[in-house]
Amino acid sequence: MKNIVIIGASGHGSAIFDCIVKEDEYNVVGFIDSFKKKDTVFCGLRILGTEYDLPYLKDKYNLYGGIVAIGDNWNRHQMVRNITKVSPEFHFVSTIHPSVIIGRNVKIGKGVAIMAGVIVNTNSTIEDQCILNTYSSLDHDGLMQEYSSLGPRACTGGNVNLGVFSAIGLGSSVIENISIGPYSVIGAGSLVLKDVGSYMVCYGSPAKKIRKRKANEPYLSLQRPLISSKPKALVSDYEYR
Numbered sequence: 001m002k003n004i005v006i007i008g009a010s011g012h013g014s015a016i017f018d019c020i021v022k023e024d025e026y027n028v029v030g031f032i033d034s035f036k037k038k039d040t041v042f043c044g045l046r047i048l049g050t051e052y053d054l055p056y057l058k059d060k061y062n063l064y065g066g067i068v069a070i071g072d073n074w075n076r077h078q079m080v081r082n083i084t085k086v087s088p089e090f091h092f093v094s095t096i097h098p099s100v101i102i103g104r105n106v107k108i109g110k111g112v113a114i115m116a117g118v119i120v121n122t123n124s125t126i127e128d129q130c131i132l133n134t135y136s137s138l139d140h141d142g143l144m145q146e147y148s149s150l151g152p153r154a155c156t157g158g159n160v161n162l163g164v165f166s167a168i169g170l171g172s173s174v175i176e177n178i179s180i181g182p183y184s185v186i187g188a189g190s191l192v193l194k195d196v197g198s199y200m201v202c203y204g205s206p207a208k209k210i211r212k213r214k215a216n217e218p219y220l221s222l223q224r225p226l227i228s229s230k231p232k233a234l235v236s237d238y239e240y241r
Helices: 011-022 049-060 075-087
Strands: 004-009 025-033 045-049 063-070 200-203 209-213 225-227 239-241
Touching: 004 011, 011 025, 025 209, 025 225, 045 049, 045 239, 049 063, 049 075, 209 239
Parallel strands: 004 025, 004 063, 025 045
Antiparallel strands: 200 209, 225 239
């Protein structure tokens, strides 16, 4: 069984850990976290350091790779970028909870997390580094482009296209044949009845455009900006928890 780490010691990280344990395909040797103290215990495992320690940890623990457990799409992208720079041979693994139902001819990329109770129907494509949260569903012929996400119990109809870095909030529904533009966010409990452009915040029933947003703007609860102390060559000006 190959050794891996989970990058992100948070609530989402604990859910990812649960998926990996139940899937029983990889051995998790510990967590990586940019903000928590090394050797702190989380979910019964030690925090081994930050992403910048991965070259050392790779040799020490014979690491194959790991998965980035960061819920925010942009921040997940930033972490993947950092890891790729400091450890180019790092393998980003995917995890699929055993309770997930996956139809025929479904394609799943690298670093994908598919949580408990999810349904992915036939002919759908999930590209790299996407998240499908608890009891969400992607109907037939759906496309989730890189770094897009479905919140818990989010539901899409057939032939829905989610653009890169787009996020569908908790309990929202998107009817069939809809496109959600890159970097757009659909607020919790919304009903999307028509296409959504890029860099938009939309919510309501039916969902309406509320305002424009920036690519790195946080949208999950309890997020706060933190000025990074890491080398500027490897991170953006700000990181978010």
